[in-house]
Amino acid sequence: MSSAPTAKHASWAYAEQHSGQDPVFEAARLRAAELGVNTIGEGTASALIALAAASRAHSIVEVGTGVGASSAALLRGAPEAVLTTIDVDPDHSAAARDLLRQEGISPSRTRLITGRAEQVLPRLKTQGYDMVFVDTDPASAAEFAYEAVRLLRTGGMLLINDALHGDRVPRPAVRDAGTHALRTLERALLEDERVTTALFGTGTGLLLAVRT
């Protein structure tokens, strides 16, 4: 028997707070509010830390640095990793640099690229990476995801943030372009024989595709 929607929501809210408040992610949230950009919540941060730790990643690519919360989470989980992170907005890259300093990450572990991911991703090495995290806008997520699958080694993980676009993707009546793009991407990855997928309700949706 399925649980009532309110109980489901309470479970989701409880899971989001599983790891408790963290000063680095709290600082990220405040900086993101100042800059008017979204950032990951505590639930997504703890998922990224755990998945990066499980993957024992050495090389990670991130699309959508923002204020650097997800960068900090990925590098905290994978202490041996070097992160290549791309953002088109120099103010966001600067905020991320500050946050990573606060997290105690050596600058030698991050390659912060200010530029459009459409131009940067094609230059990165095929099967050269253990993880790719995509956190930009829904319309471009599909394009970046296809590039990301090319970048991954066998066993590597692609993670698409905001894969449920808030709560829009599960509601059939919602048909805006971004929601449609994310539904199409979910189906495309499900049918892609190079990966195996799982869709988590963490944060605003986290779609995982593991390169087989």
Ligand SMILES: C[S@@+](CC[C@H](N)C(=O)[O-])C[C@H]1O[C@@H](n2cnc3c(N)ncnc32)[C@H](O)[C@@H]1O
């Ligand atoms: C939701 S924010 C990322 C939040 C970040 N992952 C965090 O946890 O703080 C999305 C970011 O994607 C960047 N962005 C949007 N389109 C882009 C593109 N085509 N290439 C590179 N960055 C892009 C924006 O400037 C913004 O900083």
